[in-house]
Amino acid sequence: MESLLNRYRNITVLLLVIMAQLVLLAVSAKNPDDVRFIRIWTVTAVTPVARIIEGLRGGSTGFLHNYIVLHDTNQENQRLRSELDRMKMENVFLKNELNTSDRAKAIQVFQQHTPSKTVAATIIFTGAGSNSKVVFVDRGTMSGVQRGMAVVTPDGIVGKVIAAYPTASQVLLITDPDFAAGVVTEKSQVHGTLKGQGTPQCKVDYVAFEEKVEPGEWVYTSGDDRIFPRGFRVGVVKAVRPGQSFKEILVEPSGMQRGLVEDVLILIEGVHQRIPDAPSGMQPIYIAAPPPGNESKPAGAAVPAPVGTEADRLRSQYQALGEEQKHTYGENPPGAKPPDFTRLANPGAAGQGAYPLGPAGKNTASPAGTPPNPGAVGQGGYPLGPPGKSAPPPAGKPPNPEAGKNSPPVPGAPPAAPPAASPAAPAKTGTGGQGGYPLGPPGKSAPPPAGTPAKNPPDAARRLNPSAGTPAGGQIRR
Amino acid sequence: MTYSGERILLSSQREGQVSRFRKWVFLVVPLVAILFQVYVPMFFPFLSFLEMPLLVVVYFAIMRRSQISGLMVGALVGLAQDSLSKNPLGMFGIVKTLVGYFAASVGVRLDVEHGLIRLLLGFFFFVFHQFLYWVMSRALLGQQMTFDWPHTAMLAALNAVVGVALFHFLDKLKERA
Numbered sequence: 001m002e003s004l005l006n007r008y009r010n011i012t013v014l015l016l017v018i019m020a021q022l023v024l025l026a027v028s029a030k031n032p033d034d035v036r037f038i039r040i041w042t043v044t045a046v047t048p049v050a051r052i053i054e055g056l057r058g059g060s061t062g063f064l065h066n067y068i069v070l071h072d073t074n075q076e077n078q079r080l081r082s083e084l085d086r087m088k089m090e091n092v093f094l095k096n097e098l099n100t101s102d103r104a105k106a107i108q109v110f111q112q113h114t115p116s117k118t119v120a121a122t123i124i125f126t127g128a129g130s131n132s133k134v135v136f137v138d139r140g141t142m143s144g145v146q147r148g149m150a151v152v153t154p155d156g157i158v159g160k161v162i163a164a165y166p167t168a169s170q171v172l173l174i175t176d177p178d179f180a181a182g183v184v185t186e187k188s189q190v191h192g193t194l195k196g197q198g199t200p201q202c203k204v205d206y207v208a209f210e211e212k213v214e215p216g217e218w219v220y221t222s223g224d225d226r227i228f229p230r231g232f233r234v235g236v237v238k239a240v241r242p243g244q245s246f247k248e249i250l251v252e253p254s255g256m257q258r259g260l261v262e263d264v265l266i267l268i269e270g271v272h273q274r275i276p277d278a279p280s281g282m283q284p285i286y287i288a289a290p291p292p293g294n295e296s297k298p299a300g301a302a303v304p305a306p307v308g309t310e311a312d313r314l315r316s317q318y319q320a321l322g323e324e325q326k327h328t329y330g331e332n333p334p335g336a337k338p339p340d341f342t343r344l345a346n347p348g349a350a351g352q353g354a355y356p357l358g359p360a361g362k363n364t365a366s367p368a369g370t371p372p373n374p375g376a377v378g379q380g381g382y383p384l385g386p387p388g389k390s391a392p393p394p395a396g397k398p399p400n401p402e403a404g405k406n407s408p409p410v411p412g413a414p415p416a417a418p419p420a421a422s423p424a425a426p427a428k429t430g431t432g433g434q435g436g437y438p439l440g441p442p443g444k445s446a447p448p449p450a451g452t453p454a455k456n457p458p459d460a461a462r463r464l465n466p467s468a469g470t471p472a473g474g475q476i477r478r
Numbered sequence: 479m480t481y482s483g484e485r486i487l488l489s490s491q492r493e494g495q496v497s498r499f500r501k502w503v504f505l506v507v508p509l510v511a512i513l514f515q516v517y518v519p520m521f522f523p524f525l526s527f528l529e530m531p532l533l534v535v536v537y538f539a540i541m542r543r544s545q546i547s548g549l550m551v552g553a554l555v556g557l558a559q560d561s562l563s564k565n566p567l568g569m570f571g572i573v574k575t576l577v578g579y580f581a582a583s584v585g586v587r588l589d590v591e592h593g594l595i596r597l598l599l600g601f602f603f604f605v606f607h608q609f610l611y612w613v614m615s616r617a618l619l620g621q622q623m624t625f626d627w628p629h630t631a632m633l634a635a636l637n638a639v640v641g642v643a644l645f646h647f648l649d650k651l652k653e654r655a
Binding site: 010021038039050053136 | 509512517531545546558559562569570572619
């Protein structure tokens, strides 16, 4: 037995050592926190030596820079750099807060929320391995650092703490293939997962093809991963390409654009921030006047109002009509004469800075067949009818000389019939117009012959009973 | 022992002289190698390709000509390297254990004082180290890594050249008989 062991001693020892390490590998792979004592010993043994070396290097280079090359300039430069970094972070935070619509609320929020609590750390050495993207910093559990904390710089995120030892911590850089963080784009608010690739650029994964992401767009942390607070800069989108299952988005990290930085900040208590708002597509956009020689718009048309919602367009039409007729809404005594809203239906009249309502001569604001509200009262005390039609004058008042000018067509009339108020249309006797009076020459409305019923029932009667005919005399009696 | 360029293979194990080193050399040299790998790339990133711990393991294995000594040095250096990386403990340990064992086995048969032999050994064991690490990463950890043969061969050549110079420097630390 002994000779057997002596004969195969080397291979036996080899197998034993490999088996022991396989067990160690299995245990540490299953539970990364286990077997920490080996790591603690090694890190504790290496950290002081690395600190001494770093101190010697920093001291010698500092001596060289401060006393040999430049005496005060370097100190001033370092002071300005640290102040600039601090102000950069503060500026980003303030910008995000002040972009909210309610400035008073933003100021209150800013007063209530303070910036994230951080602790400064210095990178003292990198991880072992040729392609390792892991670094060690000189802050550990004794400084309050815990595993899972975010590591940032004023320019952006750098990585996260994957192991915390008493005097040092291990940080996984964002360029490591095992790194992942939840991100969101600035403009399109597209959510994705930032992953390292082992190269200076990272990629954003799990972005669907239909999502719109543009190169040059900023990427921020979304806070979904519960590691990085929301609102921290990640980088700029450099390329967007279609991938196999998702879009392939490459991002250049802003936190490492100056190479591997020496000083970082570890977020002890992260504070979520608002992501800067991108310009919204729903905001009114100024559209310049059309170029000369554009025949689609009538001559003398005013500069079109800014494009907005349907309500904005209607409002501008009524406003233009009021200005044209020198009528100020809401400032007239009861019983005052309202503006002639029938001119809104006339494309010629609508060209005065207002938009056409729809097909010429038809008012699209109210659907056809909508019963009028008998109790509704509009400007000047007249009952409201379908928009675009002014109420007939009360009994006893002379007919409105303007009534026949731009009166709207009769609902239900053949669509081919020209508008009654068209300037080119010849005046027809017996044809009902505004208030049921036959139209005379343009600009005049002839009094109705006595006893002659109007062909078109008056507006008021139609409003009350769309199927009713014209009362006797064709006049509305109140 | 005077070196003869015509004899590379040793006719017997007794012809190979076992190099002896002081105990502190076994402690300091691997530590310096690990420190070099974790500190220098911070300021000279292009030097991250150098696998100084591997070269040190190969050197001690071929010079000691003891398989047990070689595998133990490899295991300890590999575990230390694992401790300072994000890998699970045992990845570099197993790989360098095997490198130390086989390097010692080869050193028994070859005249490792020859520069060309050292260059070839450095090249071969670098490729072996990277290949074995790749196999273990895919088989044991399930990581989808690719093995770039041309890139690995180029890095192996560079490490071999550096290894020859390093071995020449470490020869100064041998105990004189």
